[in-house]
Amino acid sequence: MPLAPKYTWTETDVAIEVTVEVPGVSKSKADVFATDAFLKVNSPPYLFALDLAKDVDDTRSSATILPGKVVFTLFKVGGRLA
Numbered sequence: 001m002p003l004a005p006k007y008t009w010t011e012t013d014v015a016i017e018v019t020v021e022v023p024g025v026s027k028s029k030a031d032v033f034a035t036d037a038f039l040k041v042n043s044p045p046y047l048f049a050l051d052l053a054k055d056v057d058d059t060r061s062s063a064t065i066l067p068g069k070v071v072f073t074l075f076k077v078g079g080r081l082a
Contacts (some may be wrong), residue, residue: 005023019072
């Protein structure tokens with residue numbers, strides 16, 4: 001059975017940042033997937049999956065794999081610009 005990694009979520013009127021802590025993650029060992037309403041990180045034995053309540057702009061959003069974590073930067077659809 002996969003382990004669920006810890007994650008943090010921060011949000012503004014314009015964007016959401018989700019940081020998933022995945023020990024030992026690397027670009028060669030991680031399966032990272034994102035759509036306008038779903039996020040996934042699979043780096044055995046860790047599996048993170050999150051359904052978003054509202055759609056985000058997947059053309060502007062990104063995922064960055066860093067040592068020990070994956071950071072999703074998601075831009076809200078119709079979010080106010082600061």
